[in-house]
Amino acid sequence: MDGQKSAIGLDANIAAALGYPIGIIALILIFIEKENKFVRFHSIQSLLWIVAIIIIWIALLVVGLILGFVVGMASETLGWIIGTLFFLLYLGAFLAWVGGFIYAAVKAYGNQMTKLPIVGNFAEKWSA
Numbered sequence: 001m002d003g004q005k006s007a008i009g010l011d012a013n014i015a016a017a018l019g020y021p022i023g024i025i026a027l028i029l030i031f032i033e034k035e036n037k038f039v040r041f042h043s044i045q046s047l048l049w050i051v052a053i054i055i056i057w058i059a060l061l062v063v064g065l066i067l068g069f070v071v072g073m074a075s076e077t078l079g080w081i082i083g084t085l086f087f088l089l090y091l092g093a094f095l096a097w098v099g100g101f102i103y104a105a106v107k108a109y110g111n112q113m114t115k116l117p118i119v120g121n122f123a124e125k126w127s128a
Contacts, residue, residue: 008028008029014109016042021101041113041123042108042113045104048050049104051100053093057093057094067086100117103116
């Protein structure tokens, strides 16, 4: 990967790494990068990681609100416990999101095609 350039003129490893914290770069690279499979893989994986975490957050929010409301109607204490539990799950999902981005960006900068859980396999298939 050393010396290769991306479609936007950056070194491949820098373009791939920047796609993680700056999602718009990943989105642009998905549409304009046709040659460099390394950059394309990391761009797709970055956007899939964002989508996966958003789906998890929405699911936790909906289930937490419904369960918290239903249980809270029966017992305030249990409702509070359910709310706290789902807040901790939501926080854990956020930390997994940030940790995944940092891990993948560092690996991309080091010219490694490391796959994140679940979305990495999809990114690999779609970048080929």
